[in-house]
Amino acid sequence: MRSRFRILVPTVLAAVALVATPLAAHAGGGGHPDGDVATLERYAADTWASLVAMTDEATGLPSDNIEGDLSAPSAYTSPTNIGGYLWSTVVARDLGIIDRHEARDRLTTTLSTLASLEKHEPSGMFYNWYSPADGSKLTTWPDSGDVVHPFLSTVDNGWLAAALRVVAKAEPSLKREALALYDAMDFSWFHDLSAREGVSLNRGGFWVDPPGDGCAVPGNYAGSGPDVYYTCHWYDTTVSEARIATYIGIANGQIPATAYYGTYRTMPDQGCDFGWQEQKPVGETREYLGVSVFEGTYEYAGMRLVPSWGGSMFEALMPDLFVPEAEWGPRSWGLNHPATVEAQRWHGMEEAGYGYWGFSPASDPFASYREYGVEHLGISSDGYASDAESTDVDTGYEGCRDATNPDPAFGDGVVTPHAAFLALPYDEDAVLENLAGLENDLGAYGPGGFYDAVAVGSGTIADRYLSLDQSMIMAAIGNALLDDRLKDYFVDKRFERAIRPLVEAQVFGTVLVP
Known part of the structure; x- marks a missing residue:
């Protein structure tokens, strides 16, 4: 060596x-x-199924993990998990796994919840x-x-910021909402x-x-x-x-x-x-x-x-x-x-x-x-x-x-x-x-x-x-x-x-x- x-x-x-x-x-x-x-x-369609199963329909927030039979999602999540779900939604749409309406609805729900989450306000x-x-x-x-x-x-905020950049470009109808969150983040x-x-x-x-x-x-x-x-x-x-x-x-x-x-x-x-x-x-x-x-x-x-x-x-x-x-x-x-x-x-x-x-x-x-x-x-x-x-x-x-x-x-x-x-x-x-x-x-x-x-x-x-x-x-x-x-x-x-x-x-x- x-x-x-x-x-x-x-x-x-x-x-x-x-x-x-x-x-x-x-x-x-x-x-x-x-x-x-x-x-x-x-592989993508089945992987997407796991992300759907671990995501709360009301908040649009994914759990950190879920059991192999797609039951019992965890009761916690992180900025990286949320970011990963956002870019995965874009990929699922672009691969034709879901249609544009479903993708926009999912992205909208998650972005709305992100806007309401408690943050460190001076840094965003x-x-x-x-x-x-x-x-x-x-x-x-x-x-x-x-x-x-x-x-x-x-690093977790870095991955969420990366996802917000993706959403802003991939879904123009949500650009303002995504960039409002992104622009507030001061590294x-x-x-x-x-x-x-x-x-x-x-x-x-x-x-x-x-x-x-x-x-x-x-x-x-x-x-x-x-x-x-x-x-x-x-x-x-x-x-x-x-x-x-x-x-x-x-x-x-x-x-x-x-x-x-x-x-x-x-x-x-x-x-x-x-x-x-x-x-x-x-x-x-x-x-x-x-x-x-x-x-x-x-x-x-x-x-x-x-x-x-x-x-x-x-x-x-x-x-x-x-x-x-x-x-x-x-x-x-x-x-x-x-x-x-x-x-x-x-x-x-x-x-x-x-x-x-x-x-x-x-x-x-x-x-x-x-x-x-x-x-x-x-x-x-x-x-x-x-x-x-x-x-x-x-x-x-x-x-x-x-x-x-x-x-x-x-x-x-x-x-x-x-x-x-x-x-x-x-x-x-x-x-x-x-x-x-x-x-x-x-x-x-x-x-x-x-x-x-x-x-x-x-x-x-x-x-x-x-x-x-x-x-x-x-x-x-x-x-x-x-x-x-x-x-x-x-x-x-x-x-x-x-x-x-x-x-x-x-x-x-x-x-x-x-």
Whole structure:
């Protein structure tokens, strides 16, 4: 794992050009075999059924999850869940699963409820947990009665904002209502201009009142209104689902453009100060807009790529559902996204030998919820495992940490179907073959589409559906069959002018082996 590689990006660009071009660019029916189109349409229709079942008809708010027989929806929801339902409704309409009247009615109901929800008024941001039944802000957990300290999450508000952008473009009759909510959301409330020397970053979020336990930092980054209590961590890694909030904040002029370069590709290679990370990185230091960036990469499966924190698919690829990262960044995301997909496939099929692949946080087949990933692809040395046994991979860190488990024997691999769907633009044939096996060989398919996770060794299925994961599946299918239509809805001229030059300028050290 500590082989030395040269940075070969310029020489491999031509070789990977076809790989890095989203297959959805050739879609729209004619770009797929008829059987594949019918299969994806079936997956979408069944997935939509689960979202309908978990959504309250009166409020238009989806529950966080529902049982596999489409009964007993949960009594809580989040801004991300609500956003996912909004963009899924648009996809269901555009795929012909529902008609325009039903879609408009559903969107209208949800937007009306959103307008009535209690928010943090100075920022326009939404709290993290609401009741789907009446839209009330949760202060006790429905299942246990435990106290909930109302929290405002950067990334959750980012995904709701993304959905509002989609609705405003996709349904012109509701543009005013969607933009009224969107325009009120001020992401400067989350952004610490002095996170590190010369670097600004988003905090994880904030509480209006002290949370009572744990770490909280009083402050007010917006400079108006009363102080709030920030999390003690920042979103400081580049390959993270949280970058959606950074994109939106920059496009809105609420946070500086330099924030795009402030996150870490890997932790720096500075003696043993960062010797706790998964492996010793290799890379060059470059400067963007005056920000010095160590473009570090990790080695895996004969490639070099930029890791995420935990090594999961959704950290890497969820923002790519809305932002044309691979197209705009041929020297960064255009390499790293297909490399991530190939690394996940290689882990499941070759290294661990599960016979299936796709690893991301999801329902736990043996409990409630867990974070899954490919640990080699995560910065955290005890990052997300790919199996039920939480097998730890530790290849050590040269000169700082001895290897304790460099070549582990993996156990009961837990595959999460939504992770495979996210890979559709980069290896569609492998994705469809993988999904067919999960459905036909393992039975991981029910009335609402693919169950949320399956332990492929034992065949144990997490027979429930998570709203977030189902909405990622809807988005991925919509993009695959409709020429990246969600990206067209999300990106306007203002957004492209603000974000595209930042992405185009970026050069990762990724080396993809076709």
